[in-house]
Amino acid sequence: MTLDDAALKNFGFIERPTKNMINIDPLQTGGILTEDARRALVEWGDGYSICDNCGGVLDLIKKPPVQEFIHDALPEFLGVDHARVTHGARESKFAVMHAIAQEGDTVILDGLAHYSSVVAAQRARLEVRKVPHSERPDYFIDPEGYGTAIEETISETGKAPALALLTYPDGNYGNLADAKKIASVCHEYDVPLLLNCAYSVGRMPVNAKELGVDFIAGSGHKSMASCGPIGVLGVNDDNGDYSDIIFRKSPTNKNKEIELLGCTARSGTLMTMIASFPEVVKRTRNWDNEVADARWFSEKLEALGLIQLGQKPHNHDLMFFEAPNLYEISTRVKKGRYFLYKELKSRNIHGIKAGLTKFFKLSTFEVGRENLSYIVDSFDEIIKKYE
Numbered sequence: 001m002t003l004d005d006a007a008l009k010n011f012g013f014i015e016r017p018t019k020n021m022i023n024i025d026p027l028q029t030g031g032i033l034t035e036d037a038r039r040a041l042v043e044w045g046d047g048y049s050i051c052d053n054c055g056g057v058l059d060l061i062k063k064p065p066v067q068e069f070i071h072d073a074l075p076e077f078l079g080v081d082h083a084r085v086t087h088g089a090r091e092s093k094f095a096v097m098h099a100i101a102q103e104g105d106t107v108i109l110d111g112l113a114h115y116s117s118v119v120a121a122q123r124a125r126l127e128v129r130k131v132p133h134s135e136r137p138d139y140f141i142d143p144e145g146y147g148t149a150i151e152e153t154i155s156e157t158g159k160a161p162a163l164a165l166l167t168y169p170d171g172n173y174g175n176l177a178d179a180k181k182i183a184s185v186c187h188e189y190d191v192p193l194l195l196n197c198a199y200s201v202g203r204m205p206v207n208a209k210e211l212g213v214d215f216i217a218g219s220g221h222k223s224m225a226s227c228g229p230i231g232v233l234g235v236n237d238d239n240g241d242y243s244d245i246i247f248r249k250s251p252t253n254k255n256k257e258i259e260l261l262g263c264t265a266r267s268g269t270l271m272t273m274i275a276s277f278p279e280v281v282k283r284t285r286n287w288d289n290e291v292a293d294a295r296w297f298s299e300k301l302e303a304l305g306l307i308q309l310g311q312k313p314h315n316h317d318l319m320f321f322e323a324p325n326l327y328e329i330s331t332r333v334k335k336g337r338y339f340l341y342k343e344l345k346s347r348n349i350h351g352i353k354a355g356l357t358k359f360f361k362l363s364t365f366e367v368g369r370e371n372l373s374y375i376v377d378s379f380d381e382i383i384k385k386y387e
């Protein structure tokens with residue numbers, strides 16, 4: 001490619017076509033910026049702007065109040081002894097795995113774990129063993145399955161797993177497994193538990209100490225109204241000196257934490273998280289209403305012939321639907337499997353992946369009853385249109 005003026009015309013400011021649409025994309029609903037975060041993004045968008053008053057340790061910056069945020073507010077919010085910001089939930093998971101496990105060790109994952117947990121383990125050169133889930137319609141993770149997986153690992157390798165992980169909730173069905181029970185099963189074998197809270201921290205109350213988990217990973221761009229990439233990592237020292245291991249410092253660059261490569265999320269990403277934090281804390285207090293909205297929406301779609309899979313009644317805004325009637329329509333209309341995406345788009349609704357009709361997931365988080373009603377009516381109209 002020659003970078004002549006014609007080629008350069010493809011770049012520069014690009015408007016986002018979906019920005020004013022009603023958004024039900026599970027990846028996106030919890031990451032929509034607050035007004036303060038939108039302002040912070042512009043204010044702190046210059047590279048390294050966060051470093052105006054940095055004395056060499058990012059998380060100890062006093063102006064703006066990064067230290068207060070990372071060392072006081074975040075630990076309180078997550079229910080942990082120590083917290084840091086990272087570049088995302090996956091980086092938090094990788095940091096824990098890489099720090100506490102040795103090459104070739106096993107990590108136990110729930111059978112619904114996100115791919116990023118698997119690749120984090122692979123990057124840390126670990127073996128993965130999964131706890132199976134039940135089949136349709138529940139996709140339930142039995143806490144005792146962790147005990148079985150740990151025992152199998154010990155009998156096959158002669159060594160206990162270095163770590164167990166639970167996706168809370170999982171990213172497909174939005175199921176919230178019994179984290180407290182799973183933590184206690186893992187601790188019977190002295191195996192620490194990491195909770196992947198990409199879809200929970202910032203949406204619903206999650207307290208690592210109350211659940212008895214050792215590590216918590218969250219995602220700013222998924223659930224904390226932040227401009228990514230940014231995540232959070234929380235560490236509890238109730239069952240071991242984990243923070244000393246994970247946050248160990250470089251012997252040569254004495255104030256730089258090795259696992260975090262010295263500095264993690266900075267400037268625009270961190271300042272949007274800080275800007276949204278007051279609203280994020282407050283919105284977790286409204287979680288019961290979000291669950292009520294999700295249940296209401298699920299009932300309405302089921303009345304139209306769709307089937308919600310996973311936990312029922314549901315406990316999270318992320319939901320997975322099977323839609324035999326929409327699939328049947330897709331087999332006989334001109335636009336084929338893209339008809340649903342196009343019909344929803346023409347009604348200003350974004351978030352169900354183009355081409356999906358038989359199975360899809362969506363999120364009702366902060367969409368609000370009025371918009372949810374409009375979405376239900378839209379599904380009704382679309383189904384009737386092709387009857």
Ligand SMILES: Cc1ncc(COP(=O)(O)O)c(C=O)c1O
Pocket residue numbers: 027087088089090091114116167169170171196198199218219220221222230231
């Ligand atoms: C369940 C789950 N965990 C983790 C992640 C990754 O989060 P991040 O982008 O912050 O690494 C995702 C992203 O889709 C997810 O769905």
